Amino acid sequence: MKISTKWLSDYVNVDVEPQVLAEKIERTAVEVDEVYRLEDGLKKIVVGETLKVAAHPNSDHLHICQVDVGEDEPLQIICGAPNIAAHKKVIVALPNSRIAGNVKIKRGKMRGEVSEGMICALQEIGFTEGVVPKKFVDGIYFLPDNAEPGKPVYPYLGMDEDIIDLDVTPNRADMLSMRGTAYEIAAIYNKKVSLPHLEVKESTKDNVADYLKLKADTELASTYLMRLIKNVTVKESPLWLQKRLWNAGVRPLNNIVDVTNYVLMDYGQPLHSFDYGKINGNNITVRLAKAGEILTTLDEQERELDEHDIVIADDKGPIALAGTMGGQSTEIDGGTTTVALEAAVFNSSLIRKTARRHNLHSEASMRFERGVNRATVAEALNTAAQLIADLGEGEIVSGVAEGSLEATTPVEVSISLDKINKVLGTDLTIDIVADIFKRLEFGVEINKNVFTVSVPPRRWDISIPADLIEEVARIYGYDNLPATLPKGELTPGHYNYTQKIIRETRQLLEAAGLTQAVSYGLTTTAKAQRFLMQPSEATQLSFPMSSDRTTARMNLISGLLDDIAYNVARKVKNIAFYEQGRVFYREKGTERPVEVEHVAGALTGLFETATWHNTKTPVDFYLTKGIVEHLLHTLGVTENIRYVQANGHEEMHPGRTADVYVGNEFLGFLGEIHPNIAKEYHIERTYIFELDLKKIITMPKQLEIYTPISKYPAITRDVALAVNKSIQNSEIVSCIRKNGGKNLAKVELFDVYEGEHIAVNFKSLAYKLTYQNKKTTLLDEDVSKDFAKVVAELKKEFDAEIR
Amino acid sequence: MGLKDKLTELKENALKEINTAEDLKKINSIRVNLLGKKGPITEVLRGMRDLPKEERPNVGSFANKVRDELTSAIAERKERIEIIKISKRLEEEKIDVTLPGVPVKAGQPHIIMQVIDQIEKLFLGMGYQVVDGPEVEEDHYNFEMMNLPKDHPARDMQDTFYITDKLLMRTQTSPVQARTMEKHDFSKGPLKMISPGKVYRRDTDDATHSHQFHQIEGLVIDKNITMADLKGTLQLIARTVFGEEREIRLRPSYFPFTEPSVEVDVSCFKCNGQGCSVCKNTGWIEVLGAGMVHPNVLKMSGIDADIYGGFAFGLGPDRFAMLKYGVDDIREFYLNDVRFLKQFSQRG
């Protein structure tokens, strides 16, 4: 809502700078988007009179104009506007002036002729296209004939008025009007409003009942009124009215429509004017549309209606979409002589739906959606009727046609002083609070510290005690509230176990060298369905915004691969990411997905780059596995972990993927992504892991208990064996453990070798076995005996050659 | 030549030899040669047997003196050699300390998580619980329980990704509050919670809009919670995130689930309230919304609004991070450009 402080000053007199007023409004009522004057940024724009207009010899559309700008000599200005004419008052941008968009106008030559400035259209001095009167949209603007050449144009056009643009919250629709805003400003500054009330002069020749019979369903229109103005002349509005409209952001059209828009801004009451001559019959009905009914609205759109649209209908059918847009068939035009003027209160939720369905959001529909002041519907109608009669030299038919009329009474709300102070944390007195209600022009009665407040209908947002507390708080001033912290019973603040593990997991992975990524939770169905750890249906949006974001993710890896691809495309090639977040698994036949906390990682390129000091470390399966092992171990998952060769993941390298189990519980998987996937993302070999963090959290953990460090020395033995390549390390280790004897404390793999000196299809593995006893010093012979047994078993079981 | 003269000559030769010795090995062999059982001093002492009895003590003490002198000369020289040796070694071991250190391989938290962590820690310290809730939410909890019935005009303020008529991607984390309020047992104390997490809006992504972002909503319900308590709490958030000198101001606003509702501005940390591009020359930056919990919200959750009341606030870690670090495109947070993420490595 654009508030002109000049207009406002007609209603309430606060003598403060617009910036100060805006700041006060912002702190007390609603947000302010901007404070400005249309003249801001303009320089040397003056009134000019076109003394002579001659065709340009070298152009078929330019004119050479001699323009009086109040100097001794007229200026020669070249003008290309189609509507240029002699003896008109025009807007002149003098040499070295500044027009809209910070454009500087200089003396120059156009096709060989000197041009000392520019004759301007309204758009060129900062008017938005949408508020320029239609007849001046494609040409220059003509100022009133009495404009004085050489004087700045701003006052003639209202461009010197200060405009405060309010961003009105849905609850404060009372401030979508000049009058409502005036009440608010008066309350803030402790002033009184003085609002003019135009008296209606009715013609007594006939009565509106002779012309109109209204019928309105009160569910659809709680108030529905009409007046009739006869013998009007449709023409341009006077400039004062046009100025008020364009300063409010509305395009002037003609005196009838302009009056309805003016009253809309003044009272916040939407009105609609019909050409009475085009209405079929005398009966106007407010009803729901029938499915399939067609109405061509003012914007020339043919609209198919349904039974949720409220329409205004005459004997033949709909003539307007109530509260949103009129119909073309009854539009006011140059030939209109009788105007049927409507003022109503329509059902807000139906208007809201209609506006949405037909995408017809207008100043009127917005006010009906948010509510209008029920107490001034008739007054707004009368004011508009009188203005139309005045400006169109018409006469008002006596009487108001009534389809429905809602009685308005103030709402009473009670609240105690104690409650106010208890909620606000203040020590306000009875007097302070009573004064606030009085400033708001609410009725107030006080009885033993209880206020009974009677709220006028113009503040329909107030209905419960909490609403009154807000009024007190904001007028008293939020700056005046003390700042304290909640007192009362102490409560412990700590993460729960799940939250703690999730945060530990993040820190562990960061310490392990992975950087946290936060990717999008919504992706394509195809990407959502990859890297699945369990069967799941996709959870899809019913109206996605883009085809890239249609489905809730069921894995974290797809998002991480998107991230890697984004980096690789920007020449960042060494990446180590992890992400912790939720995946959405949905069972067939259910609507709601289950949300499971997962953790995943993705690594590509070099884990560590070569430095002058160190060699490079490329990422690989075992580096990735090391991270997984470290994570699980540190989170207390230490027993029965198995890494099982897995070739069943479609998106993974079949030879380089392992499923991770704890006992028989599947935790997740790790490995290299399939070359086809890498190719699709245009990335190099990439290693990933994804684990079900929820399972890790709920899994029983090994309690950490201190084991005394053995005082007795350990003895080690090394064994290197050549075995068939297909034999896995895990098999050998479990064979060693099984046959190692009671003193075998540790088995470590320290070398893996293939190539020279080893038969084709064979590999060499070397292990260090550590023997230790907690109670005694081991004898070399005992260890040798145990070791020999292991070696023999290895030979036997794997057909191993001991090297 | 008498014994004494012999000893004196011996001493002088030996001292010369000692003081020119260059390494420990040499000094050791000098020591063994001079002072050992077969050494010249022992030899001289043995020769004392041939001396008259009365001369023996004199010569004996002289010999002991010589021996002591040589012993300490050896010790001194030894120390000297060691000092030389060490300083030589130190000299040789000199390195170029300006060569770069070996980089520590460390990852780091995402910038938004850093903001969330910071705020979580503040509130844990004040006895709040951190409560998580589903990202796929019911319309009932996301809207209706927040005093936003189906036709409510404020529903236009947030466009929603619906999954079915009843299910949606949550547009705020306040449904977590509704769920927690329903369950909370007030006989066990007040409810003090924050709910951080991802939220979704049906928006087209651009520099200032993202269909996914984060929120932290806070809620306190007890018997004597005041708006002044809200103001103090908000001041603490502003100062924790944006610096100790920050001031806040509250402006009236509208949220269906609070009454009164306020918008909260923090004094500009870039210009200290003087006016700059960050604060659009106002000196203030809008950072969050808050208010006193609407009685309808309490009633819907089965809480007696005559006895209990409280405050709620909601803030956007994305917005906080953008403001704090001068990030001008919200999409950066979710594209995960390593060069972007790595810029925010300072903690604390």
Ligand SMILES: [Zn+2]
């Ligand atoms: Zn600033």
